[in-house]
Amino acid sequence: MKGPLFYAKILLFGEYGIIKDSKGLAIPYNSYKGALKSVANLSGEAKKSNENLVKFYEYLKDLDTNIVSFDLDRFKQDIDGGMYFDSSIPQGYGVGSSGALVASVYDQYANDKITVLENLTRDKLLKLKDIFSAMESFFHGKSSGLDPLNSYLSLPILINSKTNIEPAGIPSQKEGKGAVFLLDSEQVGETEPMVNIFMNKMKNEGFRRMLNEEFVSYTDACIDDFLHGNIKSLFGNVKNLSKVVFAHFKPMIPSAFHKVWEQGILTNDYYLKLCGSGGGGYILGFTQDYDKAKESLKDYKLEVVYRF
Known part of the structure; x- marks a missing residue:
């Protein structure tokens, strides 16, 4: 198996402030990306990633199913079959390595998932953010859910407040000096x-x-x-x-x-x-x-x- 690619993200503005309900602006960063893959013989980084997925699976088993439910049997089967997250996104660098992993797992295993192709109303965006917040808390203790949201949608996202987020149109890049x-x-x-x-x-x-x-x-x-x-x-x-x-x-x-x-x-x-x-x-x-x-x-x- 090989899952779709999910990209890194950069929070241009809003670090710490968004915890206190100020504005934030996050953009996808396509230089780094990750995808779920499987190999017959795990070693090195792939083995470490697979072991991490086992822990993530255990965490998702206990997640509130009113928020989101997963095809856990298939997830476990794939993990046992040598699945790992193959990623070029540096960990601990502030560019969303765990966010891309969360987006990948949601994309592959969530039941009744909200897809990128449907009309993304504010309610759907907030629901996705809540789901991703609950999932990513496994990695950080407390997560806003924005990194996985950005990675999943691969769109710039404007955070107006905790309950008001929207896709943002950012000015196209120019070949200037800045x-x-x-x-x-x-x-x-x-x-x-x-x-x-x-x-x-x-x-x-x-x-x-x-x-x-x-x-x-x-x-x-x-x-x-x-x-x-x-x-x-x-x-x-x-x-x-x-x-x-x-x-x-x-x-x-x-x-x-x-x-x-x-x-x-x-x-x-x-x-x-x-x-x-x-x-x-x-x-x-x-x-x-x-x-x-x-x-x-x-x-x-x-x-x-x-x-x-």
Whole structure:
């Protein structure tokens, strides 16, 4: 067997804010992908993945069937037959490796599944998000369900609030000088500890106020600017967002990148922000002149995501 491909995702804006009901914008990232496959003799990564699927199967057995039910017998049969998730999506990098796996399993084994081809009303999108949230919680302890949703639909998704999500039309890429890029921290980040740090910070009234008054308002402004192609305004808001994250989310920024982060704000060559929960993996960069950013960051691995 060989299942369909599911792609990585990038949350351009909204990390942490969407936990507190602010806006978010996620886009598929087709450079990385995964699919369910089977082999007769499992070894190495495939064997590890197969063992992980056994644990996932046990978890899905106990999931509330009012939310979603699966053809578990067939799932177990396929796992026993050497099924694994063959993926190029780096794990712990904030680009949705578990989301693509969840989307694959739902696509193959869910009963009465909502398909990509039907008319995706808001209610159906929210139902999918709830299903994916319940499924992906196996990997992260608590999941918004957005990564698998993005991977499953392979569409940009605009999160207006927890109960209001919609497919988004994003401006088509131009062959300009500006770019959104990924900066490889070359270390793995784990979602759960980062989210726990955030939840502890949320107990502090000053942090909550900063989140609402600064972080969320800059995030929302960035999304509006990006969707409407207001590039000049976008970079002003991204700079402000980068400053706020540097000031208040330091534990989520790998310490080796504190100087690099600050350097971007001081020189205006690029601005950095978290990609996913942080703590490692990729860091997202925005620049009006990619050649200049590349020169400034020549010691690091960069990948272009979107051109302005």
